[in-house]
Amino acid sequence: MFYREASQYKTSYGADQQIFPILQDRMGFLALMAIVFVVVPILGNDYWFNGLLIPFLILALATLGLNILTGFAGQISLGSAGFMGVGAFAAYNFVLRVDGLPILASFVLGALCAAVIGVLFGLACLRIKDFYLIVATLGSQFFIEWALTKFGWLTNYSSSGVITAQKIVILGVTFDTPLRRYLLVLGVVTVMALAAKNMMRGAFGRSCMAVRDMDVAAAVIGIRIFRVKLVAFAVSSFYCGMAGALWAFAYVGTVDPEAFGLERSLQILFMAIIGGLGSVMGSFLGAAFIMLLPIVMNLIGSTVSGQAIDTSVVAHVEQIVYGVLIIWLLVVEPGGLVRLWQVGKEKLRLWPFPR
Amino acid sequence: MTFFIEVLVAGLLAGVMYSLVALGFVLIYKASGVFNFAQGAMVLFAALSFVNFHAWGAPFWLALVLAMGVMVVLALLVERLVLRPLANQPAMSLFMATIGLTIVIEGVGQLIFGSKTHRLDLGIKDVPIEMLGVGISKFDLFAAAVAGSLVLALVLFFNRTATGRALRAVADDHQAAMSIGIPLTRMWRYVWALSGGVALIAGLLWGSRLGVQFGLVVVALKALPVLILGGFTSIAGAIVGGLIIGAAEKLAEVYLGGVIGGGIENWFPYVLAMLFLIARPNGLFGERRIERV
Numbered sequence A: 001m002f003y004r005e006a007s008q009y010k011t012s013y014g015a016d017q018q019i020f021p022i023l024q025d026r027m028g029f030l031a032l033m034a035i036v037f038v039v040v041p042i043l044g045n046d047y048w049f050n051g052l053l054i055p056f057l058i059l060a061l062a063t064l065g066l067n068i069l070t071g072f073a074g075q076i077s078l079g080s081a082g083f084m085g086v087g088a089f090a091a092y093n094f095v096l097r098v099d100g101l102p103i104l105a106s107f108v109l110g111a112l113c114a115a116v117i118g119v120l121f122g123l124a125c126l127r128i129k130d131f132y133l134i135v136a137t138l139g140s141q142f143f144i145e146w147a148l149t150k151f152g153w154l155t156n157y158s159s160s161g162v163i164t165a166q167k168i169v170i171l172g173v174t175f176d177t178p179l180r181r182y183l184l185v186l187g188v189v190t191v192m193a194l195a196a197k198n199m200m201r202g203a204f205g206r207s208c209m210a211v212r213d214m215d216v217a218a219a220v221i222g223i224r225i226f227r228v229k230l231v232a233f234a235v236s237s238f239y240c241g242m243a244g245a246l247w248a249f250a251y252v253g254t255v256d257p258e259a260f261g262l263e264r265s266l267q268i269l270f271m272a273i274i275g276g277l278g279s280v281m282g283s284f285l286g287a288a289f290i291m292l293l294p295i296v297m298n299l300i301g302s303t304v305s306g307q308a309i310d311t312s313v314v315a316h317v318e319q320i321v322y323g324v325l326i327i328w329l330l331v332v333e334p335g336g337l338v339r340l341w342q343v344g345k346e347k348l349r350l351w352p353f354p355r
Numbered sequence B: 001m002t003f004f005i006e007v008l009v010a011g012l013l014a015g016v017m018y019s020l021v022a023l024g025f026v027l028i029y030k031a032s033g034v035f036n037f038a039q040g041a042m043v044l045f046a047a048l049s050f051v052n053f054h055a056w057g058a059p060f061w062l063a064l065v066l067a068m069g070v071m072v073v074l075a076l077l078v079e080r081l082v083l084r085p086l087a088n089q090p091a092m093s094l095f096m097a098t099i100g101l102t103i104v105i106e107g108v109g110q111l112i113f114g115s116k117t118h119r120l121d122l123g124i125k126d127v128p129i130e131m132l133g134v135g136i137s138k139f140d141l142f143a144a145a146v147a148g149s150l151v152l153a154l155v156l157f158f159n160r161t162a163t164g165r166a167l168r169a170v171a172d173d174h175q176a177a178m179s180i181g182i183p184l185t186r187m188w189r190y191v192w193a194l195s196g197g198v199a200l201i202a203g204l205l206w207g208s209r210l211g212v213q214f215g216l217v218v219v220a221l222k223a224l225p226v227l228i229l230g231g232f233t234s235i236a237g238a239i240v241g242g243l244i245i246g247a248a249e250k251l252a253e254v255y256l257g258g259v260i261g262g263g264i265e266n267w268f269p270y271v272l273a274m275l276f277l278i279a280r281p282n283g284l285f286g287e288r289r290i291e292r293v
Helices: A023-041 A046-072 A078-095 A101-124 A131-150 A178-201 A205-213 A213-221 A226-251 A262-275 A280-305 A311-332 A338-349 B001-033 B039-055 B060-083 B092-115 B136-158 B162-172 B174-179 B184-210 B216-221 B223-230 B235-260 B268-279
Strands: B127-132 B135-136
Touching: A023 B135, A023 B216, A046 A078, A046 A178, A046 A205, A046 A226, A046 A262, A078 A101, A078 A131, A078 A178, A078 A226, A078 A262, A101 A131, A101 A205, A101 A226, A131 B092, A131 B162, A131 B223, A178 A205, A178 A226, A178 A280, A178 A311, A205 A226, A213 B184, A226 B235, A262 A280, A262 A338, A262 B092, A280 A311, A280 A338, A280 B001, A280 B184, A311 B060, A311 B092, A311 B184, A338 B092, B001 B039, B001 B135, B001 B136, B001 B162, B001 B223, B001 B235, B039 B060, B039 B092, B039 B184, B039 B216, B060 B092, B060 B184, B127 B174, B136 B162, B136 B184, B162 B184, B162 B268, B174 B184, B184 B235, B223 B235, B235 B268
Parallel strands: none
Antiparallel strands: B127 B135
């Protein structure tokens, strides 16, 4: 009743091809935009922006990148954090070495560098797939980490191997307060998420899904699977690279290559799986869940234990609970959190009739 | 020339240690199709429990038996709480579950045994002995001997015992195995316990070399390029792959490291394995996949 497509007739091609063809989705999206662009900046404080919202948005972007590769095109990757690192360090070098380059342009160039590296490692998918590919992408992860620490030129010969990102100035406005950085990140993420949503329902997205479901069959119906896989690698690394650039410039400020280690790749993979593979929205849900989980457990841990128990014990218990929750979620809802959302929509459609 | 041979032999023997970890992966992948990311954590956990049983006063053999018992219990729990509920899920979900399992095992290990480095002494000195003019570490030779007998035992087990044959049937085709009355869940329990045992041996050897510490989990990741070189389903492949990776890694570090900068050990095996895969997509001994629409 609340969520029905009935009697929503499309009378033009434009109306039929819009990203959100259903009125309720459109309304929901506009409401969400109003909340995140207007209400949150009014109500939020610096802790919220710095500690929660900015990292959440950036990791959601990286998750989206991985989701394009893994969820849509079916190529498993453990190298997303490495590509984030490439984006971050490339953007830093573009700002440093090219005078007068607009900062957003250097972000894009940095992300493009990540895309090129992504394609290079993606070439491995010419012959291999499934779990063999995991190992190949793991190799890219270790190689990038090594290269970032090894070649001093990349970090401008900083003695500690740490880079300090330059100030973000766009059209004379300095993005230095948490609120402004939040809005910048939000803007980039919104544009890229909409682009992903659009891309994934078009010809490219559908070829991706065909390749994921069965690549031999996809090849038989005339999809050039190798090209599709490579483009998926490029797009995915581009998204990760952009996330990395934002991570360095808009979130932490000073970055060392350690920040883009295997742990981060695994975290992003968890976000994609928990959120739901093959869904743009799932990337955001998964990122929110994995971001909030440690915070909530921390709260519970500190209230339950008080001061009586050693903090390291609490940390280990948290780690165990984290792992158990992940396994449990995989068992009870293999489709990820986004599946719950779809079930909810179905309920709203049928209400008040029971299913 | 002597130096080259020394490096080569040291590399080959180090490769044996990788093979030991890779063996555990292969066993599980063969029998249940699960890519067990937690193998490294299992190696660590086995070594940790052995060291602590030993430190609590258990003599060597008792500690070994107790640690094996811990691994069997772990295998039972994994089968009941992770594998069985996830049966028929895509391989990806199972892989993710084993990453979750890694986190849990590491957490439990740190909670019970603490996170400090434990020393482990097997009583074999890491001293070089002369052999045909080449210095070889006594410890490495011992490790190679252990790995060799382990592989021999496994081959005999898989070829000569009913359980081993049943495991091979399960590996070939789950449904066909079930249809002739092989209990799938029990086979999973066996194979996880078996690979827990392999993890224990690997953990003891690695632990006495590097100390029992959480870095072992990362070392165990080195088994992955070994796996793709050898093929996921081949025990022989795990050994040969380990030898190749170990030798190539040491040679590269010594001869290439000076040219492009040291520390390439971390990624070189992966790149090597990747290049190798482009030539042979299923590894050296992997089964050739025939795909049908």
